[in-house]
Structure formats: C-alpha cells, structure tokens
Amino acid sequence: MLTQRKFDEYYMRRALSLAWRGTDAARPNPKVGCVLVQETQTGARIVGEGYHAGYGRVHAEAAALDNAANRSEDVRGASAYVTLEPCSHFGKTPPCAPRLVSAGIKRVIVGSEDPNPKVKGRGFDILRAAGVEITAPYLEKECKWLNRGFFRCHTQNRPWVTLKAASSLDGKMALTSEIHAFDNLERTSLRGITGETSLNWAHLMRAEHDGILIGVGTALADDPELTTRRTCGKSPLRIILDTKLSLPPSAHVLKGGCFILTCASGANESKRKALEDAGAEICVLPSGDTGRVDLCAALSALMERGVRSLLVEGGPAVLSAFMKAKLCDSLAFFAAPLIMGEGPALGDGLNFNFMDSVVKLKNANVRRSGEDVLVEGIFQCSPAL
Numbered sequence: 001m002l003t004q005r006k007f008d009e010y011y012m013r014r015a016l017s018l019a020w021r022g023t024d025a026a027r028p029n030p031k032v033g034c035v036l037v038q039e040t041q042t043g044a045r046i047v048g049e050g051y052h053a054g055y056g057r058v059h060a061e062a063a064a065l066d067n068a069a070n071r072s073e074d075v076r077g078a079s080a081y082v083t084l085e086p087c088s089h090f091g092k093t094p095p096c097a098p099r100l101v102s103a104g105i106k107r108v109i110v111g112s113e114d115p116n117p118k119v120k121g122r123g124f125d126i127l128r129a130a131g132v133e134i135t136a137p138y139l140e141k142e143c144k145w146l147n148r149g150f151f152r153c154h155t156q157n158r159p160w161v162t163l164k165a166a167s168s169l170d171g172k173m174a175l176t177s178e179i180h181a182f183d184n185l186e187r188t189s190l191r192g193i194t195g196e197t198s199l200n201w202a203h204l205m206r207a208e209h210d211g212i213l214i215g216v217g218t219a220l221a222d223d224p225e226l227t228t229r230r231t232c233g234k235s236p237l238r239i240i241l242d243t244k245l246s247l248p249p250s251a252h253v254l255k256g257g258c259f260i261l262t263c264a265s266g267a268n269e270s271k272r273k274a275l276e277d278a279g280a281e282i283c284v285l286p287s288g289d290t291g292r293v294d295l296c297a298a299l300s301a302l303m304e305r306g307v308r309s310l311l312v313e314g315g316p317a318v319l320s321a322f323m324k325a326k327l328c329d330s331l332a333f334f335a336a337p338l339i340m341g342e343g344p345a346l347g348d349g350l351n352f353n354f355m356d357s358v359v360k361l362k363n364a365n366v367r368r369s370g371e372d373v374l375v376e377g378i379f380q381c382s383p384a385l
Ligand SMILES: NC(=O)c1ccc[n+]([C@@H]2O[C@H](COP(=O)([O-])OP(=O)(O)OC[C@H]3O[C@@H](n4cnc5c(N)ncnc54)[C@H](OP(=O)(O)O)[C@@H]3O)[C@@H](O)[C@H]2O)c1
Pocket: 164, 165, 166, 167, 172, 173, 174, 175, 178, 179, 180, 193, 214, 215, 216, 217, 218, 219, 221, 222, 241, 242, 243, 244, 246, 288, 292, 293, 294, 295, 313, 314, 315, 316, 317, 318, 319, 321, 344
C-alpha cells in the first residue's frame, strides 16, 4: 500500500517529466506539466494530463483538462498535480486557477509558487477561496530547477548563468599558438579539445539556453558559429563581449544575427555600419572596473532582450570575469585525456591567498562523456532559487 507521500511523489514526478517535454518551445514562459488523478474505491488512475507545449499555446492545466474531455473522463473530485502555481491572470490564454475550480477539482498539489508578480500567490488565493485543498510546495527543488532561468530572473533580476569550459587534464583551454589564430590559420586546422560525444553534448546544452556568450578573444581565435548544428534544438541568441568593437564583419558568428555588447559609443560609423550590415545588433553599455564591458549591465541588457538562461562559452578571460563578479550559477566542465602544456587555462586571472576564498562548487556531479569526463556543479556564490 502506497503512503500518501509516495502516491503524491509518483504523480508529481510524472507531471515533471511532462513539463520537460515543453523544451525550448515554451520560452519565455516556464515549462509546466499537469496530471489529473481520479481516486475511486478500486484505486487511482490518471484521467488527463498535459504540458505547456509552446509560447501562446494552452497552459498545462488547460491541456490536461482538454485531454480528459477528449477521453470522456469525469474530472469532478479529481486531484491535479501541477509543477507551478496555476495562474490567475489573463495573458495569451485565460487563467488556469478558475478553470480548475469550475472543472470541480478537489485537491491541487503544486511544485512551487509562481514568482511572477502577476501571479505570486494569487492562483493559490483563488483555489483556497473556492475550497480547493492545496498541498504546496511539493518537490519544490526539482520544480524550480526545471525553470531555473525563469526563477533567477524574477528573484535576482538576471538570467541563470552557466559557465562551460573544456580543458586538458592540466587545465589548458587552448594552445598558445591558437590565440588570435583566426587571421593566420585555416578554420579546419583548429581542432577541438574534447571528443565527439562532448561536442554533441555541448550543442544540446546550447539548445537548452536562451543565449550563448563569448568574448571577442574567442571570436578572433576560433571564428565559431555558435549554433546547435549537431542537434535539433533552436540556436540561442549569439552574444559577443567586445569592448572596442574589434570583431571583423567577416566573422562567422554574425551570420544569422548576433548581439554585440560593447563600450565603444564613439566607434567610427563605418565600422559600426559594416557590423550591422553583417548581422550585428549593437548594444552600448558602461565599462566596469576593468575598463571592459560591465557584466552586471550586460546581464540586465540580456534580460531585457528576453534571455533568461545564458551559456557562457568564452575563454579564460570571460570565464574568470564571471567568477570574479560572482555572477555565475552552474558550471559544465569537460576534461579531456590530454596534457597540453603552455597555454591559457581555466582560472587565469583569479588569485587567492586562502583556500577559504577559492571558487567552490556544490552538488558536484561527475560522469563520463565518451573519453572525456564531465563535471557539473552549482557555484557556491549562486543564490538559492
Ligand atoms: N576550451 C574551451 O572551452 C575554450 C572556450 C572558449 C575559448 N577558448 C580559447 O580561449 C582563447 C581565447 O581566450 P580569451 O580569454 O581571449 O577569450 P574570451 O574570454 O572569450 O575573450 C576575452 C575578451 O573578451 C573581451 N571582454 C569584454 N568584456 C569583458 C569582460 N567584462 N571581461 C572579460 N573579457 C571581456 C576582452 O576584449 P576587449 O576588452 O577588447 O573587448 C577580452 O580580451 C582562444 O584560444 C580560444 O580557442 C577555449
């Protein structure tokens, strides 16, 4: 016999797995899943289920109710397992909390409160006022993780920032000869540090983020495309930190559009126009203490541009700048079975006197990625969601 806790966990995990199906199509909305469960004397069964399948499309609760109606199931007296608080306001679709009430749902089990000020507790108020029993938060950590960018924006006013790096066993991210190689080498002579499995994995990571950011150092050295061509996901917004607008208009990253964050307000007009003609959207920001693009201002500008999750794939300079500013949430670090000797390394530019102050990760997870090793973790400086 299942305890109530195990029973609830089973259906909430089902709602969570449905929510993940929303993938990037739901952006900028959160991914949400909903399962409707009818209990009778002979047992319990799912009578309807759904998820938010895309921006502007029906919400998970409405999708589950429609699914039940299509199956001619009676939902009166049923329980609804929803990963996020049902909404209370009219957006692109009608609000879900009143719809659950009028469908006769008796109990609602919710993953977490919706941090959006338009909802934030109001959905619960509607349900409570109608006498619906509420169990919340339930599996809150998992439900928030599902929409970490959405939560980070509402709680910290910036996107969720993932730093991604690949290095040799001695921590090197490139060979010295590859720095500023764009001008001197054929593209084909530049080979990645990691193997095929890790490259495919990295492209999947790109597809999960709204934006992908590098510094102009990487753009000049590698001339990357920053697409998701190894997978089927949507390519994120390409972003370059380029204090002085040094990116050449011939750069691959400009094809298909690119957002350049710069401090060069007085850049010569023809240079600016050449970049814009090649596909750049230029955003002028203040410089920080280092005389380079201010990262706080950069994250605010990106949030305005709709970026809720950001993958930073820059070289050591940009990665260290994010760590120094404590503006990073998670790390995806690929270590390849190579020793590269001299070259730029992860952590260059960071300097600590005590072990207490070094950059630390929590909840670190280590797994194989082909012949490489992938270490993922949450930066200790990352505020709780
Ligand atoms: N293995 C890997 O995972 C990996 C990933 C990426 C790159 N790389 C390698 O790393 C090398 C390039 O390293 P890198 O450090 O020069 O690349 P980067 O970190 O991508 O770019 C650094 C440049 O970004 C610009 N920038 C603008 N605002 C900044 C800020 N707030 N903080 C820091 N930088 C800012 C600076 O130039 P301005 O001030 O002129 O704007 C700076 O020189 C290449 O050889 C590349 O192949 C390796």
